[in-house]
Amino acid sequence: MAAVKITGIEITHHRLNYDPPFxxxxxxxxxxxxxxxxxxxxxxxxxTGVASGDMMVGFAGHEGLFVGQDALAIERHWRLLNNIQFHWGRCWPLDLALWDLAGKIAVQPVWRLLGGLSPRLPAYASSGTLRAPAALADAAEAYLARGFKALKIRFHRGALNREDWRADIRALEAVRARVGDKLQLMVDCNQGWRMSWDAYPSWSLKEAIPVARELERLGVYWMEEPLHRGDREGMRALRGMVDLRIAGGEMTRELYEFRDLIKDGCLDVLQPDAALVGGITGLRRVAAMAQEHNLVFTPHTWTNGMGVVANAHLAAGVGDSPWLEFPYDPPEWGLERRDYMMAKPLDVDAEGCIVLDETPGLGYALDEDRLKRTRTG
Ligand SMILES: [Mg+2]
Known part of the structure; x- marks a missing residue:
């Protein structure tokens, strides 16, 4: 079979307005x-290969670098995408679209091309809101009833009042009291980075230590982003003080930073997101690094449904992720919002697992009517 050549790259922008707010x-x-x-x-x-999950900031004017090239020259394309992200901004959904294309050319699902370890992934429900303790305990029961075996809760009540992490602990205690050990619990402190408009500081090591000790007491599986992403000494010190796993890396930009985070002993759990960092091509290298160092590799997936699917193929292909993030916090963040561009939302089965099938490529279908109605550019 002759090489398949790229003839064009089409980029469209869409907006879903919703109420109530998230x-x-x-x-x-x-x-x-x-x-x-x-x-x-x-x-x-x-x-045609299709993908989503990031805004493709920085891609304008670069289409000509890919048109006319062999679609399967993925390493070559990845090097150029790496250059583009350095100079102009992240464009990793193009790498995901190239993998969707590669799967369609090979008539194989991407998870199989990547290594084919298991198409079945235990998912953890990743909540996004800060509910009061009783409401969070109710939500935990609902997650359990839906099949989930793990839940990640948010610790951010102290964003503007630095003592309020104790209110977060009360919410966690309420969940433990309600569901016991039936749910594995993770906690995301979200101290690694801030939104463009938020100027409040990240926790210091001295602030993170008492929180970590409480999480350890309550049997939490991992503590995510307890410190600023650049506080490597703090992460290493915290990791040495508690048995609790320390997780991070969701917005780490460069693959060599993962090498250094590993070398410096900062993390137990590596969480890059293929839609935001390195694409599938880059992150399979991070998965290999994690395996070599006996660390957990489990992608962050909080973009949209197509981003979740791409990361699921990566995790399924290279295996060993104990849990994969499944962003889901109804009603504010339900599947109809997260997956609005897809013909059928990605859901978990009765056991709380994402199960990928044999559809070639990344396996999703788009809701073209909805994409037309939501198109902004
Ligand atoms: Mg996170």
Missing amino acids: HASWDTRPRTLFDATIVRVHTDAGI
Whole structure:
């Protein structure tokens, strides 16, 4: 079979407006809209690769670097995307679209091309709001009833009042009291980065230590982003003080930073997101690094449904992720919002697992009517 050549890259922008608003714990501004960018890579074989998950900031003017090239020259394309992200901004959905395309050319699902370890992934429900203790305990029961075996809760009540982490502990205690050990619990402190408009500081090591000790007491599986992403000494020190796993890396930009985070002994759990960092091509290297150092690799997936699917293929292909993030916190963050661009939302089965199938590529279908109605550019 002759090489399949790229003939064009089409990028469209979409916006979903919604009500009631979503008060994300890591954002001081309530959210009432959700933007998505869809990337389509067309070829001379009539096959199109599609992906989403980031805004493709920095791609303008670069299409010519890819048109006319062999669609399967993924390493070459990845090097150029790495250059583009350094100079102009992140464009990793293009790498995901190239993998969707590669799967369609090979008539194989991407998880199988990547290594095919298991198409079945235990998912953890990743909540996004800050509910009061009783409401959070109710939500935990609802997650359990839906099949989930793990839940990540948010610690951010202290964003503007630095003593309020004790209110977070009370919420966690309420969940433990209600569901016992039936749910594995993770906690995301969201101290690694801030939204553009938020100027309040990250925790210091001395602030994170008492929180970590409480989480350890309550049997939490991992503590996510307890410190600023650049506080490597703090992460290493905290990791040495508690048995609790320390997780991070969701917005780490460069793959070599993962090498250094590992070398410096900062993290137990590595959480890059293929839609935001390195694409599938780059993150399979991080997965290999994690395996070599006996660390947990489990992608962050908080973009949109197509981003979740791409990360699920990566995790399923290389295996060993004990849990994969499944952003879900109804009613504010339900599947109809998260996956509005997809013909069918990605859901978990009765056991709380994401199960990928044999559909070639990344396996999703787009809701073209909805994409037309929500198109902004
Ligand atoms: Mg996080």
